[in-house]
Amino acid sequence: MLPDLNDLKQWGDVLRPMLRVVLIWLLAWLALAMIRKLLRALRRHIVTRGDMHGEMHDMRRLETLMNVFRYTANVVLVGMAFMLTLGEIGISITPILATAGVAGIAIGFGAQSLVKDFFTGLFLLIENQISEGDMIDAAGKSGLVERVTLRHVRMRDYDGSVHFIPNSMITTVTNRSRGYVYAVIDISVRRQENLERVFGMMNGICEDMRHNSAFGQDILGDLDTVGVEKVEDANIGLRCRMKVRPGAQWRIRREFLRRMKGALDAQEKVQSAA
Incomplete structure (x- = not known):
């Protein structure tokens, strides 16, 4: 059929x-x-x-x-x-x-703010202001950029809190991940200290760190000693800075201060024994 x-x-x-x-x-x-x-x-x-x-x-x-x-x-x-x-x-x-x-x-x-979000996000990407993995300050928040979209920027701060910032709220971006940064270090010493000797200790600590395998790869230059930053009744404030890779400034600063304290303590013991 x-x-x-x-x-x-x-x-x-x-x-x-x-x-x-x-x-x-x-x-x-x-x-x-x-x-x-x-x-x-x-x-x-x-x-x-x-x-x-x-x-x-x-x-x-x-x-x-x-x-x-x-x-x-x-x-x-x-x-x-x-x-x-x-x-x-x-x-x-x-x-x-x-x-x-x-x-x-x-x-x-x-939805004008939504349209503004998209256009602002587009220019943020085209002008290469923000990329994922950057450390930035934007809209009053600081942290690591986890994601960038045309709508918002997702950022995680040091405490682990996640911030979602609409692109239209971003008017100024401070990017700490471009090429290099400076680890700015402030040290307070007694007014009686010999400043030339303290500066020598600071340069020595920087050289030791540059030859250390754990820190040397992140240090990009010699210590830049700014000098005396402020004078108080009992102390003198000194400032220096080190050129380092982006993201390493805090670790380098903490290690430098730790070593500087040890050097000052050792010097004080020698002076007391004398």
Whole structure:
């Protein structure tokens, strides 16, 4: 018994839209996979370019831009596939688009801060002001940048608290992760101390730390002795600074002060014994 041509036509009318829907989502999946593959290839190309120590900041910036681009591509492609799917199953998207346009105008007046967030975030990325992994001060908060999006910056401070800062609130960024920083060290000594001897101790401690395997790789220059910072009734304030890698300034400062205290204590014992 031959199949009814009408039945075949009906099955064909049902299967064709389904096949087109499957094809739409398959193409969307392939496009997303291709974008991810291109981003991974770009990352590998930068990783294999040579001296990665000098390009760590570029790597962090690339990771930030890749995350934003990947998120944007997912939203755009999934949205397009969804709209095309509605068209294939017989739901007209023209009224939806018209409604979305009118609603967009109405929402735009009440979502100006959201639009400002997106534009500010875009310029933060384009101008390379913030990258994931940077230590920054922004909007009255300080900490490590964990994620940068077009909407907000997620930052974790020294106490472990996580701050979500809308990009529109960021007017000034202080970035402590660009090239090098200075570990600024203030020391208070008695007025009776021989300053030249104290300066010599400070330079000696810096040299010892530069030859120490645990600290030397983070110190990028000689000790810069600023000199006398303030004079009080019983003490004199001295200031110096050390050029170090970003993020190492606090560790270097604490170790320098620890060694300086030991040196001053040893000198005081020698003077007392004499």
